[in-house]
Amino acid sequence: MIKRADNIVTQLTGGIKGLFKKNKVRSCCRVTASSVNRENDKWRY
Numbered sequence: 001m002i003k004r005a006d007n008i009v010t011q012l013t014g015g016i017k018g019l020f021k022k023n024k025v026r027s028c029c030r031v032t033a034s035s036v037n038r039e040n041d042k043w044r045y
Contacts, residue, residue: 020026
């Protein structure tokens with residue numbers, strides 16, 4: 001399931017990169033994300 005999710009994220013971000021390139025938008029920053037889950041009523045990164 002995680003492999004499928006990684007594939008979907010890669011496709012979406014690739015599509016966004018393509019739109020930025022097509023419209024000559026320059027990105028000045030990169031964003032990273034992490035997953036969060038809830039375990040025993042506490043949020044974990």
